[in-house]
Amino acid sequence: MVTITDKTNINYSELLKRPVEYNPEIRVSVQEIIEKVRVQGDSALRLLTKKFDGIDIDRFEVDEQTIASSQNQVGENLKAAIEIAARNIERFHSAQKVSDVEVATMPGVSCKLVYRLLERVGLYVPGGTAPLISTVLMLGVPAKVAGCKELIVCTPPPVNPIILYACSLVGAKVFTVGGAQAIAAMAFGTETIPRVDKIFGPGNNYVTEAKMQVSAMGIPIDIPAGPSELLVIADESAIPQFVAADLLSQAEHGADSQVVLISNCNSIINETLDEINKQVKNLPRMNIALKALENSYAIKVETVERAIEISNTYAPEHLILAVASPEKYETMIKNAGSVFMGNYTPESAGDYASGTNHTLPTSGFARSWGGVNLLSFTKTITYQSITPEGIQELGNCIVELANAERLTAHANAVKLRMEKLSNQS
Ligand SMILES: [Zn+2]
Incomplete structure (x- = not known):
């Protein structure tokens, strides 16, 4: 972890740039995969599954019996944990239901927005x-709460029974196909895999690229995904052992993950770095974590306020406020995917079970995106209804604007109605 001292002339948006990789080869091969699946459907999926997964698959959909028997392959303790996590996610997302809006913008002119x-x-x-x-759980439970009629899960073969068990809880149909070909199948539909209205979920570079490409073709996706990140702001009240564990929990996600520690306290930084060195040795994923730590920073600042300023520039996916009275700073947070308040709120809680969604914007997208929530599974429709009085009230305004845009038929559609009404009176 690189340690630096804050000076006002450091350009943090430059320094904390995410390690982006752009691979034109991936782009081209994903383009080819999408085109094959779009045109040839299942037969392309069979060939690609043979090529990439080395497996011959006749039937992609996992049958009900296999899903049902997954029940017996999951331990009771894990089942209980899944149940608690699912319940918390359900509670939090149920509470996000919003009501439709209806407003009379003028007498006789009514506008409505419905979800x-x-x-x-x-x-x-x-x-x-x-x-x-x-x-x-993070995607299936909110989809169920929103009321989506059908949940399609695609996952590469061979499918783990634990995944099947979780899918059975959210009532998803499961198809054993992975990679860019799975994204293409869901985007365009094949003989056996139905076309979906929106695609969610993480994946490797190929999956991410495929999501970007189908979204450019008009099939919406959840969030543009990149490597995971965590920024911890720690003051003198922080507990170095905890901070180190949190930083490592994010570093172990992948070699391309990034973690940042910002503190107003030198001893907290030094003790945390010592703790990292101690704890990392006991991690099965030590090498991944060490690699991630190479492109990570510890920054010494003067005040917590300055730390938040830097964090807002970075726009982290996860932000931990390991400070005394974190709620004091709540309104200062402008850009972050999910915020973890205080010494007893580890990032792992949000990854699994507290109830908030873990599908969050990375790579600085938190500047303009929020994470997945209940509304991600909805769309809006607007309605309007205008009475004869309403069109008389609003008509001249529309005619004026339509004429200014030289769209005469638009103006006529209003004028004709107004004329009919004035002939009647
Ligand atoms: Zn995590």
Whole structure:
């Protein structure tokens, strides 16, 4: 971890730039995969699954019996933990329901905005060594709360029974297909995989690139995803052991993760760095964490306020306020995905079980994006209704504007109605 002392002439947006990688080869091969799946459907999926996963698949959908039998392959303690996490996520997202809006903008002119759920959503769940139960819960539970009728999960073969169990809890249909081809299948539909209204979920570079490409083609996605990040602001009340553990918990996500510690206290920085060196040795993912720490920083500042200023420039995905009375600073936070308040609020809580969503903006996108929430599974429709009195009230305004834009038919649509009304009276 690189240690630096804050000087006002340091350009933090330059210094804390995320390690971005742009790979034109990935772009081209993803483009080809999408095109193949779009045109050839299932037969392309079979070939690509054989090529990338080395598996012959006849039927992509996991049958109900296999899903049901996953029940017996999950330990009771894990089941209980999944239940608590799911309940908390459900509680927090249920409370996010918003009401429709209806306003008379003028006498006789009524406007309405209503929320409608997305009927069918697609969730991508990455494969690999660790089963990402939390991904299924963080996306599946809010989709269920929102009322989405169909949940489609795509995940690479072979599918872990724990994933199947979590999918059964949220009532998702599961298809064993992974990578960019899975994203293409959900975006355009194949003979067996239905086309979805929006695609959610994390993934490797290919999956992320595929999401970006289909979103450019008009299929919405949750958030542009990048490597995970954490910024900790610690004052003299922080507990170095905790801060070190939190920084490592984020560093172990991936070699490209980034963690930043900002403190107004030299001894907190030094003790935290010592603790990191101690704790990292006991991590099975030590090498990944060490790699992530290479592009990470500890910054000494004069005040907590200055630390928040730097954090707002960085716009972290996760922000921990390991300070006395963190609520004092709440309104100063302008850019962050999710904020963890005080010494007993670890970032892991938000990753798994407190109830907030862990699908958050990375790479500085927190400047303009928020994380996934209940509204991510909805869209809006507006309605308007105008009475004869209303059109007389508003008509001249519309005619004036339409004429100014030289759109005569638009003006006529109003004039004709106004004329009819004045002939009647
Ligand atoms: Zn994490």
